[in-house]
Amino acid sequence: MGTCNCKTPWDELNEVIEAHRGQESALIEVLHKAQEIMGYLPRDVQEAIAEGLRVPLNKVYGVVSFYHHFSVEPKGKYQIAVCNGTACYVKGAPAVISSLEEELGIRAGETTQDGKFSLAAVRCLGACSLAPVMTINQKAYGLVDADKAKEIIKQYE
Numbered sequence: 001m002g003t004c005n006c007k008t009p010w011d012e013l014n015e016v017i018e019a020h021r022g023q024e025s026a027l028i029e030v031l032h033k034a035q036e037i038m039g040y041l042p043r044d045v046q047e048a049i050a051e052g053l054r055v056p057l058n059k060v061y062g063v064v065s066f067y068h069h070f071s072v073e074p075k076g077k078y079q080i081a082v083c084n085g086t087a088c089y090v091k092g093a094p095a096v097i098s099s100l101e102e103e104l105g106i107r108a109g110e111t112t113q114d115g116k117f118s119l120a121a122v123r124c125l126g127a128c129s130l131a132p133v134m135t136i137n138q139k140a141y142g143l144v145d146a147d148k149a150k151e152i153i154k155q156y157e
């Protein structure tokens with residue numbers, strides 16, 4: 001990974017929570033931002049938000065399950081995250097995302113029917129010098145483009 005001043009997703013999430021500490025009325029806004037940052041809303045993220053905003057956890061679960069927009073799915077066996085942060089965006093992340101959407105037959109935010117792949121467009125992954133960056137589970141790939149991204153996921157098929 002190259003060095004950059006990017007924050008980790010959890011740093012960013014904590015900042016959002018901090019900015020709305022104790023503000024129950026900001027719940028939906030914070031959930032939206034959290035999903036943008038993390039790609040989806042796993043349990044630990046919902047817990048952090050409940051605690052920070054001083055909202056009962058059940059209420060957070062309720063809101064998240066009510067709106068289809070929110071995803072709590074643990075995602076596919078292989079979780080593909082394409083960074084759509086500024087550096088990656090400028091260097092072609094949207095083309096990488098479209099190419100993977102086409103290859104997998106799903107949209108960003110969805111999981112393939114067989115549960116094998118999920119695709120998410122996420123915020124800065126902290127490796128801007130390697131933009132565009134994508135990760136599959138814990139493994140990071142830098143300097144990807146539309147074709148290279150397709151080649152990479154073929155290794156997992």
Ligand code: FES
Nearest residue numbers: 083085088127128
């Ligand atoms: S914008 Fe920083 S890794 Fe993509």
